[in-house]
Amino acid sequence: QVQLVESGGGLVQAxxxxxxSCAASGRTFSFxxxxxxxxxxxxxxxxxxxxxxxxxxxxxADSVKGRFTISRDNAKNTIYxxxxxxxxxxTAVYYCxxxxxxxxxxxxxxxxxxxxxxxxxxx
Numbered sequence: 001q002v003q004l005v006e007s008g009g010g011l012v013q014a015x016x017x018x019x020x021s022c023a024a025s026g027r028t029f030s031f032x033x034x035x036x037x038x039x040x041x042x043x044x045x046x047x048x049x050x051x052x053x054x055x056x057x058x059x060x061a062d063s064v065k066g067r068f069t070i071s072r073d074n075a076k077n078t079i080y081x082x083x084x085x086x087x088x089x090x091t092a093v094y095y096c097x098x099x100x101x102x103x104x105x106x107x108x109x110x111x112x113x114x115x116x117x118x119x120x121x122x123x
Contacts, residue, residue, distance in 0.1 A: 002026040002112050004096045009117030012086055016121070020081040022096030022114060030074040033103040035110060036081045038092035038119075045095070045107040049081060052103050059105060064090075086121045093118050 008020040020036070035050035049070035050059045058070050069082040079096065094117050097110035104110075 002029060002032060002098050004098060004112060004114035006094065006096045006114040006117040009094060009119045011120045011122065014087055014121055014123050016086050017082070017084045018086065018119060020083065020094055020096075020117060020119070022079045022081075024077045024079075024096075024098060026077070028100075029077040029098075032098040032100055032112075034070075034072060034079045035097045035099075035105075036070060036079075036094060037097055037107050037110075038090075038094045039116075040089075040092040043092075047105045047107065048094070050103065050105060051079065083119070086119075088121045088123045091119060091121050 003025040005023045031053050033052050036048040037045050038048050039045040047061050049068055051070050051072055055072055067085045072079045096114040098112040099110045102109045
């Protein structure tokens with residue numbers, strides 16, 4: 001089992017950057033697939049980015065491709081989401097997710113979730 005705690009959210013202006021962090025508990029973190037999802041007011045939770053336990057590849061939603069970068073540091077039990085060129089439509093609560101066995105880009109497939117961190121981008 002793994003527990004996840006996100007941090008790094010805040011209020012920024014369009015064009016700014018933010019880096020989100022997700023710290024995970026548990027000795028087997030390095031074997032977990034990890035992902036970032038977000039939920040804007042009045043909308044469903046959507047996929048943002050994911051990285052498998054190997055770290056050998058990454059996946060991104062089309063809306064963030066080229067602007068966001070997901071990475072993991074297994075020594076620190078932490079994943080990151082570097083967000084550049086932020087837009088008002090990136091405003092949402094961002095959630096970190098983990099799964100030991102499945103690597104799918106839909107929210108329903110992930111077993112463990114953090115509490116979320118708010119990102120607000122003003123125009």
